[in-house]
Amino acid sequence: MRLHDKNAIIYGAGGAIGGAVARAFAREGARVFLTGRDLGPLEAAAKEISAEGGFAEAAHVDALDAAAVREHADGVAHRHGGIDISFNAIGLPQAGIQGTALADLELDRFQAPIHAYLTSHFLTAQVAGRYMTRQGSGVIITLTAAPSRAAAPFVGGMAPAWAGVEALTRVLAAELGPQGVRVVCLRPDGIPETATIDVVYGLHAQALGITRAEFTDAMRERTLLKRLPTLADVAGGAVFLASADAAAMTGTVANLSGGSLVD
Numbered sequence: 298m299r300l301h302d303k304n305a306i307i308y309g310a311g312g313a314i315g316g317a318v319a320r321a322f323a324r325e326g327a328r329v330f331l332t333g334r335d336l337g338p339l340e341a342a343a344k345e346i347s348a349e350g351g352f353a354e355a356a357h358v359d360a361l362d363a364a365a366v367r368e369h370a371d372g373v374a375h376r377h378g379g380i381d382i383s384f385n386a387i388g389l390p391q392a393g394i395q396g397t398a399l400a401d402l403e404l405d406r407f408q409a410p411i412h413a414y415l416t417s418h419f420l421t422a423q424v425a426g427r428y429m430t431r432q433g434s435g436v437i438i439t440l441t442a443a444p445s446r447a448a449a450p451f452v453g454g455m456a457p458a459w460a461g462v463e464a465l466t467r468v469l470a471a472e473l474g475p476q477g478v479r480v481v482c483l484r485p486d487g488i489p490e491t492a493t494i495d496v497v498y499g500l501h502a503q504a505l506g507i508t509r510a511e512f513t514d515a516m517r518e519r520t521l522l523k524r525l526p527t528l529a530d531v532a533g534g535a536v537f538l539a540s541a542d543a544a545a546m547t548g549t550v551a552n553l554s555g556g557s558l559v560d
Contacts, residue, residue: 521556
């Protein structure tokens with residue numbers, strides 16, 4: 298087990314990506330602490346993980362609330378001896394965020410993802426980083442998407458938000474690296490299995506005047522592998538980055554786009 302006896306906090310664990318990564322971490326031996334703003338999905342995931350022999354706890358934590366993030370992390374660290382992995386997979390409802398040209402987008406809709414994603418990643422990484430630097434080890438994993446680099450229309454403030462998270466990842470890696478802490482980013486492209494991408498693809502298709510199926514086919518065809526990433530791809534990438542197998546990786550972005558982006 299690559300993550301045996303590690304303590305992993307997953308923010309946004311009630312979503313498809315956060316839940317998939319939490320389950321993958323648990324299968325690799327980590328104790329997983331699932332957080333989010335809706336306890337229902339968190340408790341269901343924790344129950345499933347526990348039934349499979351893993352260790353999971355669910356907690357209501359708003360990742361935009363500094364005090365809530367700090368209080369939860371303090372509790373995990375004090376009860377279990379530290380924090381080894383922090384993974385942030387928070388999301389936003391995308392209706393009104395994507396699917397509108399910038400010339401027509403309201404300022405608050407443009408700013409919403411920039412505020413939410415950068416604030417949340419800053420708060421969660423800050424708390425984790427403090428514990429990890431004391432123990433001299435740990436991995437902070439951020440999450441973005443292909444529009445952080447691609448020239449994609451109708452994404453509103455999402456592309457600047459993701460680009461900002463990637464910049465934050467590099468700064469954190471520079472500051473925390475000397476204390477033995479790695480900071481890395483996962484960057485998939487759209488994952489058709491997720492409800493969020495189902496909505497996003499619909500918004501983009503509408504903006505372009507084509508069907509959702511046509512838009513999905515176009516997204517798939519622009520990849521080198523002629524397929525879009527899956528939840529299993531992302532979860533496997535997160536396990537690798539969190540493990541000792543990636544011990545020399547920090548300050549970088551793992552490209553899981555299927556080749557829609559080429560580094």
